[in-house]
Amino acid sequence: MINVEHIQKSFGNTLAVRDVSFSVQPGQTLGLLGPNGAGKTSSLRILCGLLTPDSGRVHIDGIDVIKHPVEAQKKLGVLPDNCGLYTRLTAAENLRYFAQLYGLSKSHTQYRIQVLAQQLDMQNILHRKTLGFSQGERMKVALARALMHEPPYLILDEPTNGLDVLTTRAVRALLLQLKNDGTCLIFSSHLMHEVTHLCDELSVITQGQVSASGTPDAIIEQTGCSDLESAFAQLCLSNATHATADGSIINE
Numbered sequence: 001m002i003n004v005e006h007i008q009k010s011f012g013n014t015l016a017v018r019d020v021s022f023s024v025q026p027g028q029t030l031g032l033l034g035p036n037g038a039g040k041t042s043s044l045r046i047l048c049g050l051l052t053p054d055s056g057r058v059h060i061d062g063i064d065v066i067k068h069p070v071e072a073q074k075k076l077g078v079l080p081d082n083c084g085l086y087t088r089l090t091a092a093e094n095l096r097y098f099a100q101l102y103g104l105s106k107s108h109t110q111y112r113i114q115v116l117a118q119q120l121d122m123q124n125i126l127h128r129k130t131l132g133f134s135q136g137e138r139m140k141v142a143l144a145r146a147l148m149h150e151p152p153y154l155i156l157d158e159p160t161n162g163l164d165v166l167t168t169r170a171v172r173a174l175l176l177q178l179k180n181d182g183t184c185l186i187f188s189s190h191l192m193h194e195v196t197h198l199c200d201e202l203s204v205i206t207q208g209q210v211s212a213s214g215t216p217d218a219i220i221e222q223t224g225c226s227d228l229e230s231a232f233a234q235l236c237l238s239n240a241t242h243a244t245a246d247g248s249i250i251n252e
Helices: 040-047 069-073 091-101 106-119 135-147 165-180 192-198 216-223 228-246
Strands: 002-011 014-024 029-033 055-060 076-079 153-157 184-188 201-206 209-214
Touching (some): 002 040, 014 029, 014 201, 029 040, 040 055, 040 184, 076 135, 091 135, 106 135, 135 153, 135 165, 165 184, 165 192, 192 228, 201 228, 209 216, 209 228, 216 228
Parallel strands (some): 014 209, 029 184, 076 153
Antiparallel strands (some): 002 014, 002 055, 201 209
16 A cells, blocks of 8 residues: 655755655555646656655655665656656666666566567567667657566556557556556656546645545545546646636745
8 A cells, every 4th residue: 555645845945745644555546637837747756766855755665765765666667757768778678777776687677578569569668779779669668668577556657658559558558467466556747638548536736736636536525526636727727827816836
């Protein structure tokens, strides 16, 4: 289980994360929604142990992420917003390198590469250097890297951003399969139909704090809107108005 409780993070005079809390049970999928600059990425980086919050607590299966980040990170597969591949290595070499960091044997590493290459249709790019890869090719390798050690929790920041239609469909199908197999997914997205299709629960972050949480249907009902996109827009506009009124300016 993942528990994020009242985290706060400032960068200089900018309060990026004001008061964010959420929890996710094994096998659940949580969508983090919010406009650009709302604090989503900063919250995910804190969850992954890449940023230390100014206050608040984060636990993964009882492990304190702030005190024991390496131990907690072993339970996570992370797809960052920038992919972060080593461009002088081939796709397969990127995957082997991260498999070694997670302590996978050579035989299991090769097995996992074969499985993921088939799932993500990567066979034709495995032995090419990632320098010059398209956005879709980079995303496939980054997603495969996150899944190499078969983590129980998968953190994704805009997983289908910039992908073509066929690659997007393949990634969504894999995420749905992972969800059905019991993997816990936490991801941010601006695509409401993607969120509605994949997510059990949502947390809408505006101005650095959670302004609404619940199932997609519950959030639609709460706002009195007819669809999730309209509900999301209403929450963003409402909280932007409140932020202007009290003088707070918060960026991610």
